[in-house]
Amino acid sequence: MDYKKPAEVIALMIQAGTDKGRLGTTDLFIRGALSGMLLGIGTTLAVTGSVQTGIPIVGALLFPICFVVVVLMGLELVTGSFALLPAAYFHKNLPMPVLLRNLAVVYGANLFGSLLYAFLFWASVTGFGQTHASPLIPAIIKIAEAKTTGYAQLGGAGIATAFTKGILCNWMVSMGVVLALTSSSTIGKILAAWIPVFMFFAQGFEHAVVNMFLIPEGILLGAPVTVNDWWLYNQIPVTLGNIVGALLFTAGALYLTYGRKKQATAAPENAHATAVPELQNQMV
Template identity: 25%
Template sequence: MRDENNTKQDRNEEEEGTAIEPRTNPDRPQRQFYIPSQIVSEFAEKGREHLKKPFTSQFLLAITAGAFMTFGAAFSILLALGVEAKGIYYLLSGFGFAAGYAMVFISGSVLFTEANVLVPTYLFNSFSYERRSILKFWLSAYIGNIVGAVLVAIAIKLSGSLSEPFYTELSMYIENKMKFLKHGTVGWFQILLSGILANWLIGMAAFLTTAARDITGKILGTALPVILFVAGNFQHSAANMGYFSLGILSKPDYTWYEFIFFNLIPASIGNIIGGAILVSLLFSYAYREDIKEALGNK
């Protein structure tokens, strides 16, 4: 009876992707994370789940994600406020923004840049989908993120909770993100390329978060790539929605037109390319046989 129970337990652990070695080898610890092929399979499954949700659910979850982006933007500024040492400044700023992403990933909210990884992964590994539903989902995610970011920015401004030094520091953040404007057409394409790099990193944040099997691991997996993209000033459209929403309500040096057409649009295009190609397509192709077996698409 004991051997039978152990066999059932081993089978359950293998199905959950948590066992790397059978119990006949007690010297090897059990694996506490998903392997890459399992992660990509999870991406495809999450992409399918997002597309199947009713539009109202998609939009509400997108608003929630946008709200978390503004909270993350505010926290990144507050943590690094007054810090002179650049290394510590970037570390604290990135860790602050990671709080917003952790809330998004763990709550299941719909973030445009995460959708750039999940939906293409589903499409690359499935032949049954409707283009209209995909376009509707992508638009609801993008618009919902903007709405959520603006609503929280308005609430923060009306609350009067943040002092003048916060808004002074915010203007420096925005100036750094809008510096490409001085380069004209070349700057537009620099933002696009920077957006590719940003969503590559955010895709890896989703990758590491999905791999982790506990909350601590998920938060750490989220934080590392986010700290890197914040420190590198890579242009991430969802993050910029948070910063710009706060900035447009204070004393902006730029107009909403400049924010949208000379940052958000090229950054968003780059984000789609970075997520879909450098994460979804790359890993879907590399692990295509394992993924087909996991998804039952033999």
């Protein structure tokens, strides 16, 4: 059967985190940069769908396309690594220095890719600053303001809100990574990854890598938002929330209930043979 049981999935999580720890800096950076760009493309696709139809849920249905591409191509998205690497660490397969190095490189690569796409999209939508007629421009500016100065108006409560939305977001995003492991077929992986990512986007939760593109893009398009606003009221608290969500509700909870059991630690007889090619197709 195509479906893998939870204990098998957690064993695959552990192996995926272990394999990620073996990747060199060049591979991590290239795959991370591509992931940042792809999430930017997914975000502009979602905004386009929402603006053209006037129905926000359409954007939420479209956004997971980018996530699926990242999963199927085995790219590196730090929000998924926030779950996979700790699972390997809990199992004593990955030392802490390697975990921290991996996350730092991928975070930086995601940021680089997001900013690169932000420039490319700005150039395409404004004709290198010559026109601002696109209906996407005010929509992106409005979102960028809501994600920064909107929280700033609430003071400490705004920062706490961004942090909380970060937790809820990456619980779902990291579950998308895990659910993709429940299937060995392409269609199965697509559907399994799509569901939780749609759930996070539809409810307006906060994803650190999406915001690495969306807020700088808003600034480029003229939003009255500063770099300080971006990092203080969104990027830092959202990143911390994403870490907590993946660590507690995905890596920690699932490892405690499945990872310590013999059926999870002792993979099936052909697990190593099937896990390696499959895990090469797992991002995040």
